[in-house]
Amino acid sequence: MTGMLDMDFIDFMDFSTLTHVVPPLATTLAALPALPIAGINWHSVLFLLFAGLACGFAIGVVAADNVVRMALYLVFSLGATAGLFFLAGAEFLGAMQLMIYVGGTLVLLVFGVMLTAQAPLVSIKPSSSDRTLTAVAGASLLSLLLTAAFSVDAWRGPGVGVVPAPSATPLGMALVGVRVDEPPAGTPVGGRVGYMLPFEIVSVHLLVVLVGAAYLARAKRRRTPRPIDALASAMPVEPVSTAATVAPTGRSAGGARSALVGGGR
Amino acid sequence: MVEFLIGLGLPGWVAWSIAALVAAVLLLNVIAGGALVFIWAERKIAARIQDRLGPTRTGGRFGWLQSLADGIKLLAKEDLMPEGADGLLFRLAPYVSFCASFCAFIALPFAFDVVGQRLNVGVFFVVAVLGLEVFGVILAGYASASKWSLFGAMREAAQVVSYEVPLGMCVVVPVMLAGTMDLVTIGEKQAGWMSSWFLFHDPFTFIIFWVYVTCAVASVNRAPFDLAEAESELVAGFHTEYSGLRWSFFFMAEYGSMFLVSGLAAVLFLGGWNGPVPVARLLGFSDGTGESAAYVVRLLGLANLMGKATLGVLFMMWIRWTLPRLRIDQVMTTCLKYCTPIAAVMFAGAMFWQLFLPGGLFPGWGRPAGEIREGWLEGPGGLPAAASPAEDRSSTVTGGEPFERTGLATRSPR
Amino acid sequence: MMGLVLAPAMVASLATCLATVPLFAVNPFTEPVGVVHYLFVGAVLFTAGIACMTLKRNALGILMGIELVLNGANINFVAFASPYLRAEGAPTLGLDGQVVALFVILLAAAEAAVALAITLNFYNNHATVDVDRADDLKG
């Protein structure tokens, strides 16, 4: 992919009429190469933008105490990661990330947040010693990871930059078991396999999860009160007659009469 | 354009910035300007449906400046925030919604190659980004510190997540027929007369188009699926506590999404910028006849697609002012018990049709010869990839050659 | 007191990050970025995720930490798979990297659903999502 700036739809336009307007502007702007940002590489700048967003919001997730804000920061972090995927030429993965992670998983998370969104539960603050320990452990881990990352010289040089984006087709073909992408030099043709079996396994796995989710959300009658119900009734809130506990006789004819009955007669 | 700017002596990064800015502003205008027009249209249509006149005075005739006046009123309105609201999230939510709606336009082609960024996963991208709009709504509902807003947000979350499933299935059918997720190629595959539209490809696609319409209306929260803002139940749902400009961002996002799903329907099923009559071809223009001819072809295509998308939006308005609202459990039933199974069956049906009768109902009828290309299936005997306008980058990575080797996929969809 | 303990840790962390800057060997404004840039982002996300998992007492927070960890790993896979980020002709993971990342995303979605189910059941039984109170099995 050539970066997000390849605006195809203005490429075909004929701008020759603008020629007499633009040159003065152009000469002004042409002076700018003297500045250090002259040969700016937009692909890299966008990378910096997305990388900054991803890292910043990831740290935001750690720093935030409110669980909804954490979820929001996570959304932004994952969204920026999708941007990184696009920049790395993995368009299908980027869209997948947006669709499943950001769109699906996080809605699920927000669901959970909403279901548990009681004032005392929204922010459960970790203790300060926990924070300290985490900061120390995190810093050590980060240094370890970065040391490892920078220890390979071949990874540190600049990449080739912008080349045409690959299609999603080879990815799809690989998932059904056929490799159509160009193998790197020296790879035996038989050495590259498709992903038919893992794909099937994942499919079945997802199906199982689907069934599990349906099982979780299934409707059922509760015969014995849960501990939480006892807890709730012990609280000094006025007792609540939930729909399921309403006695059937309450609806029968001549049963409970409203205090409003009688009217103004 | 970039080349032109560079040719004027501008440094490359300035040229790129200007090009990007022009594109972004154009897209922004599609949403903002579109919203202005559609709000006005909605008022006029609603009025006509209801035996009223609607706005008549603002701007002289027909009240055509009414939405601008509304916009100015909204700008001048006091911006309120409830006391218990989560300030950051409350302020952020409308922009999240709007950005999602806006971002999805990046990959929507308005005519052949008139697209913000041509992605080879275009369909997927649009659907994925469209699903992000729900975040703004959830945040708004949560941050407003209002129970009605929370109800609206939860409804929206449940509804949009559910409807993404059948919507995805519907969208996959044209992808399957075209053999690509690239929206530009999908549109171009339907070139020619109306008969080559995927809508009329086979009976299954015809039915699945209507499933798509249902799901699209539901996923952009329009009546009869406007549960999230059901005014008779939830006051105004997720935007109960919003006013002024922030509220109008939600509104713009809604109209942007309406236009987007209509445009997507047009590209996927209604031939995109092609048909019902190949005007450009009948007039003797084609991409091959020079620069200005290509320009005309694209302009015609642009008008064509905009017209179709607008028709789609008008259709949504029509049903909004006609039908009562469904209840939330009925909305979910519609999705899970009707739309999803129908979409699944239609998907399977379209698949088998494509397998056994790949030409569709009207094979080759009225279709321009040799104009529909699909790079990676053409094989070595096909047109050279570089000469083919309907495919660009994809061909450089995957030529036809590997298929020769694997002996697969030599069947052309035609 | 708290600050006294926390400050060195913060400084150490910051210093680690800053110390890596000269290692990039690429001016990110003018030259194409390389694999190591992606690895850096991946490392930060991974660390943030681990920190989230250790720090948060909210079960949902831990879940979010897991998502971050998986994403950090994913970034690495994509980076190694991408032909753009390596020198011309250098071997990449190619499709395999993308496919693995794809499976990670899918499994993460499944994992999130299961984890959410566990969380909800925990909430049902304990009326809280504070994992520190899940000590029923303590001897």
Added chain:
Amino acid sequence: MPDLIEDDPRIIEFDVRTDEMLVNMGPQHPSTHGVLRLVLRTDGEIVSETEPHIGYLHRCAEKIGENLTPRQWIPYTDRLDYLAAMNMNLGWALTVEKLMRHEVGEKARHLRVLIAELNRISSHLVGMGAYGLDLGTFSPFLYAFRERERILDLFEEACGARLTYSYITVGGATADLPPGWLQRCEAFLDQFEPIIKEYHALLTTNAIFVKRTAGIGVLSRAMAIDYGCSGPVLRGSGVDQDLRRDGESLYTGMYDGYAFEVAVQKEGRYPRDHSYPTVPSEAVLGDCWHRFFVRMLEVVQSMDLVRQAIDRYAACPEPLPEPLKLFEKLPVGDAYLETEAPKGQMGFYVVGNGTSIPWRVRARSSSFSNLSVTHELCRGCLIADVPAIVGSLDIVMGEIDR
């Protein structure tokens, strides 16, 4: 009546622990028909308890009535059920006439039938349109108002007012109908009759409308009687009662010689159902759909009555009697009379003590009793059903709070 508590899938408990929420619906809410406040106790979307809070529109109307002469109080009756002010006027006028044992002539009688039934049409039109609004469709509301405007035009011609008429008064009516009024009224009826089909297409038979109303808020026959429901709410539950036929002779006498069939389902069918949409299979007697349908039938019934009244009125040669004097002395004694207003049985009670100002005035409004069933009907329903149920009761806060 099916046992909704046990078998309704919507009120089964789910495995996910959720919290109850106390929500105020109203007094400023788009679909509570004025300033009704409903306190909902909800579990997610499911409403476990609904408690109506009333009194936001209390204006001491009855107390004011004890300081004014009956004719002076007529404008206050306008503001009880302001959508059917003529029927309110009529109820009060008849009650005072009952106390005074005053008989109005034939001509006034037919005029009153004509006006009251016309107002019943307009009231039901508002009820129908607003019900559409409650269910989220806006257009039928304006269609209904389009026709109501024409009725209001007619009323304006007759009495000069469009909402609070004070037209029917003790001893007759304030003025006779202007010349040409009857023709215009007939023209309106001729134009209106075919339009009713449109309402049926947009609402009664609309699939979504049926889904939203059929089987929702089922009010059993016994419960309707227990709670003192009246009007279309009572008849929607299959109770064959209409005060125009079953009321006191003073009131039924007004309808002497008029042919009409009470709009109630008997032996599984409605009168006139040959020309009307059939009852959908999902509908249960006593649900929102039936209450709505009874109103629609009553519109037709009232049109019939108006036509009959026009003929009879035109056939009366004598002039309209002058109404009683403003300060006419009331006899010692009391009188209570219920009339069939569009919303149900509207009762007035007056105690005279020999002066021209009554000693006590009371009103018994149908909406009050009809509203009192909400907490029964809304138990276990969804939030979206609350407006559907309350809307189908077609209450007017003006007469509840008085």
